[in-house]
Amino acid sequence: xxxxxxxxxxxxxxxxxxxxxxxxxxxxxxxxxxxxxxxxxxxxxxxxxxxxxxxxxxxxxxxxxxxxxxxxxxxxxxxxxxxxxxxxxxxxxxxxxxxxxxxxxxxxxxxxxxxxxxxxxxxxxxxxxxxxxxxxxxxxxxxxxxxxxxxxxxxxxxxxxxxxxxxxxxxxxxxxxxxxxxxxxxxxxxxxxxxxxxxxxxxxxxxxxxxxxxxxxxxxxxxxxxxxxxxxxxxxxxxxxxxxxxxxxxxxxxxxxxxxxxxxxxxxx
Numbered sequence: 001x002x003x004x005x006x007x008x009x010x011x012x013x014x015x016x017x018x019x020x021x022x023x024x025x026x027x028x029x030x031x032x033x034x035x036x037x038x039x040x041x042x043x044x045x046x047x048x049x050x051x052x053x054x055x056x057x058x059x060x061x062x063x064x065x066x067x068x069x070x071x072x073x074x075x076x077x078x079x080x081x082x083x084x085x086x087x088x089x090x091x092x093x094x095x096x097x098x099x100x101x102x103x104x105x106x107x108x109x110x111x112x113x114x115x116x117x118x119x120x121x122x123x124x125x126x127x128x129x130x131x132x133x134x135x136x137x138x139x140x141x142x143x144x145x146x147x148x149x150x151x152x153x154x155x156x157x158x159x160x161x162x163x164x165x166x167x168x169x170x171x172x173x174x175x176x177x178x179x180x181x182x183x184x185x186x187x188x189x190x191x192x193x194x195x196x197x198x199x200x201x202x203x204x205x206x207x208x209x210x211x212x213x214x215x216x217x218x219x220x221x222x223x224x225x226x227x228x229x230x231x232x233x234x235x236x237x238x239x240x241x242x243x244x245x246x247x248x249x250x251x252x253x254x255x256x257x258x259x260x261x262x263x264x265x266x267x268x269x
Contacts, residue, residue: 002011002032002202004031005256007122008079008099008100008101008102008103008134009101009103009128010079010101010102010118011048011080011121012046012080013050013052013118014052014121014152015118015122015218016052016053016117017052017053017054017057018056018151018152018153019056019058019060020056020060020153021056021057021149021151021152021153021160022057022060022061022071022109022114022116022149022153022156023049023060023064023148024149024151024172024173024238024250024251024252025116025145025147025154025156025158025246025252025268026060026061026064026154026170027064027259028170028172028247028252029064029065029112029114029143029145029234030064030065030067030068030249031068032093033068033111033112033143033265034065034158034224036066036069036141036143037065037069037111037112038068038069038144039175040069040071040111041139041164042071043071043073044071044072044073044074044109044110044111045072045073045074045075045106045110045111045124046061046062046065046070046072046073046074046075046077046110046113046114047074047076047077047104047106047110047112047113047114047223048074048114048117049076049077049078049101049102049104049113049114049118049134049192050077050078050079050101050115050116051076051077051078051083051087052078052083052117052118053083053086054086054087054213054215055076055086055087055090055097057076057116058074058075058076058087058090058095058097059090059095061074061114062074062094062095063160063186065112072092072094073094073095073096074096074111075077075095075096075097075098075106076096076097076098077097077098077100077101077104077105077106078097078098078099078100079099079100079101081099084097084098084099087235095130101162102130102133102134103133108139109136109137109139110137110138110139110142111138111139111141111142111143111145112142112144112145113137113138113142113143113144113145113146114144114145114146115134115145115146115250116145116146116147116149116158117147117148117149117150118146119146119190119191120148120189120193122190124190124191124194127189127190127191128191128193131144131146131161131165131191132165133153134146134161135161135162135163135164135165136163136245138163139161139163139256140160140163142162142163143161143162143166144160144161145158145159145160145161145163146158146159146161146189147170147187147189148160148187148188148190148193149187149190150187153170154173154174154177155162155164155173155178155183155184155186155187156170156172156173156187157169157170157171157172157184157187157188157189157192158170158172158189159189159191159257160254166257166261167256167257168242168250168254168256168257168261168267169192169254169256170253170254170255170257171184171209171252171253171255172250172251172252173251174251174253175224175225175228176224178224178228180210180213181206181212181213181231181253182206182207183208184206184256185206188202191262191263195262200262201259201260201261201262202260202262205239205259205260208235208238208239209228209231209253210233212230212231212232212234212235213227213231215231215234216228216230216231216234216253218238224250224251225251228248228251228253229245229248229249232245232248232253233245233248235253239255239259240255240256240258240259241253241254241255242255242256243252
């Protein structure tokens with residue numbers, strides 16, 4: 001790790017964490033970003049930014065990304081030095097912990113920065129600057145994944161960004177626990193959660209998803225997965241989904257950022 005010369009950028013989170021909490025995000029990253037990891041000239045570096053009071057998410061990230069590329073190394077970064085000290089006994093080959101924040105104190109440019117449940121405590125107006133700062137740290141084909149989930153990882157929404165900025169928004173859930181797709185609204189990332197109001201694209205998207213879910217109710221007898229796939233297929237007729245039934249089967253739907261971005265094109269309510 002590079003020596004610390006400045007005060008870390010950011011403020012400590014509550015530190016809430018649980019084993020396997022970020023499994024949905026990890027699975028998506030390994031599947032979607034795995035080819036970019038394998039293209040890296042050297043061992044790709046992934047950063048678990050703000051991993052919390054315990055190191056479980058960083059330990060799990062290493063295991064999951066190594067299914068995509070066994071060379072992957074993970075750096076857990078925390079702004080609270082006591083959390084870093086508590087995590088150090090869990091270091092192993094390919095996994096280290098460092099004191100820092102949004103300045104991302106790792107050598108070189110990481111292939112991945114994952115920031116889960118970090119920005120919810122910030123103001124909406126601060127998000128763009130944080131995104132820009134983190135994207136500026138990425139390798140040319142790197143990925144920033146920033147989002148929010150519930151305490152046990154059943155419901156999760158995240159934004160994927162490249163060095164150029166935001167690309168997509170992914171909604172992921174344990175289908176057996178879902179009453180309607182708009183239940184995921186409470187897990188929208190900070191950039192979108194205050195925009196779930198009439199007249200905003202994300203509100204229209206969730207409204208249309210609920211309607212597609214209701215129309216797909218005949219598939220419920222085949223299971224929630226088949227109903228979700230049918231709803232996503234109908235939704236794709238009006239919204240720019242970028243994934244396919246292969247990902248929908250995992251309880252995911254990914255849509256282009258431009259379709260949901262605040263201030264974007266409005267859809268009739």
